Amino acid sequence: MTKLRVGVVGLGGIAQKAWLPVLTQAGDWIFQGAFSPTQAKAQKVCDAYRIPYVSSISELAAQCDAVFVHSATSSHFAVVSELLQAGVNVxxxxPLAENLADAERLVEMAHRQKRTLMVGFNRRFSPLYQDLKAKLATGASLRMDKHRADSVGPNDLRFTLLDDYLHVVDTALWLGGREAQLQSGTLQTNDQGQMLFAEHHFASGNLQITTSMHRRAGSQREWVQAVTDGGLYDVTDMREWREECGSGVVHRPIPGWQSTLEQRGFVGCAHHFLESVANQTVPETAGEQALMAQRVVEKLWRDAMSE
Structure with missing residues (x-):
């Protein structure tokens, strides 16, 4: 079987911390190269990971079957559309794009070009979150908190909702497993229009879902708490599992062989995308799934602006 040829656009912090360590461990694929607009900075990263620097997106597209895009959100529409039109899976x-209309256009474009387009919601591939999802068939309540120690600004409310709160909304609604309806919520900003606090309540059948984020909570903690018919579950930072099911408290030990990138879902996400391309199957966050949380967040922002 011919190995997939893989490339990367964008070599900033998230690419270096989360994606390059996975993609450069090529097994069933070949890492062809990477492109980033500022060659002087990009070349240092490429040299560190021993990957070729490619001088343009079009040149990278000509060499690749699949490309991971980690450039600035403002560039997503231009970069992804160029890759799709060149026949590359992405x-x-x-978020898929910085506005909903462009995100929907990209989904349509991928459909026309018959190419795989996936949004890298890594938390859907966290092993502990996947285990928790399997427990929620009889769920009554689910709460997800993802806070920041001190990260108010410098960007405005809309940017922060799409850049960070989107993860909370997508993960919580995915865990719920059914279409959810927004019931109520609050968005608090400072005088500069920067997000301070968000909390929203959704209903998904009999399951009540709460999402919450404070930008100056003095903690980077992320945790999900679930109440089901027969058990209480608590997952902290995607690495600590606690449950109570009538026989005391059980703490699940972290597997010694499991890396942080596996715990946080980056390994599973990358492998899932490449397997979907190789097998020509629909990935977890393609099409409507990729747009679901962005539509919700867009509504939260519009509702806040109309108040």
């Missing part, structure tokens, strides 16, 4: 960081 996995892009969330």
């Amino acid at each position: 996995c892009v960081d969330k």
